[in-house]
Amino acid sequence: MGISTEQQILIEQRVTNEAKSIGASYLLWFFVGYLGGHRFYLGQKGTAIAMLLLTIVGAVTSFIGVGMVLLVIVGIWALVDAFLIPGMVAEHKNKVRNELLQQALIAQA
Numbered sequence: 001m002g003i004s005t006e007q008q009i010l011i012e013q014r015v016t017n018e019a020k021s022i023g024a025s026y027l028l029w030f031f032v033g034y035l036g037g038h039r040f041y042l043g044q045k046g047t048a049i050a051m052l053l054l055t056i057v058g059a060v061t062s063f064i065g066v067g068m069v070l071l072v073i074v075g076i077w078a079l080v081d082a083f084l085i086p087g088m089v090a091e092h093k094n095k096v097r098n099e100l101l102q103q104a105l106i107a108q109a
Helices: 005-018 022-035 037-041 045-060 065-108
Strands: none
Touching: 005 065, 022 037, 022 045, 022 065, 037 045, 037 065, 045 065
């Protein structure tokens, strides 16, 4: 037994309402991307914390060569993320959709 068309429409409306915004993601990336702000927003806490820690350690130790290397790594990582944000947003939408579908199927049982 599957879900009805009406339930599918309701799920898609909730996905649209609960999904993260690409625009907000890019704003966070632009202003606090080096701190992992966009990754926190998109629910990727582990890599967001990694970016944050690398930036902090890099800034604190910037007077030695290691700190500058860390800051360059975070800069490259943030630049790559600019191209990955649309996929991260789509992944978040799919996660929300799957959770809602599971809830709907469990409610029918």
